[in-house]
Structure formats: structure tokens, C-alpha cells
Amino acid sequence: MSQHSSLKSGGASVGAKRSVLKRFERVKLMKKRGVWKEGQSALGLPKITADL
Numbered sequence: 001m002s003q004h005s006s007l008k009s010g011g012a013s014v015g016a017k018r019s020v021l022k023r024f025e026r027v028k029l030m031k032k033r034g035v036w037k038e039g040q041s042a043l044g045l046p047k048i049t050a051d052l
Contacts, residue, residue: 021050 021029026045030036 019050021048025050 023042023045026048027036027042029048029050030045
């Protein structure tokens, strides 16, 4: 049985732009924008758009 073409690695998927940020990336971006308050919980962060 062959592997479906969407599951194969390589091609256009390598280095593709991600639309979802990890928690530490959101905290870092919020600090850069001046929205992050020290001592704030890293849980339940708002979704933000990336400037990647």
C-alpha cells in the first residue's frame, strides 16, 4: 500500500509559513509588543497574529 501524497515529506511543505504559534512564541511576541505583564499566567493566552 502506498503513502498518500499529502503525508509525504519534502516539496512545498518544507519551511512553510506556520499560522499557529507555540506558547513561548506568543509570550515572546507579546513582550515585544508591550502587552505582556510580568507575573501573568502563560495559560489561556489570546490568539495573536504573527509577524513572521
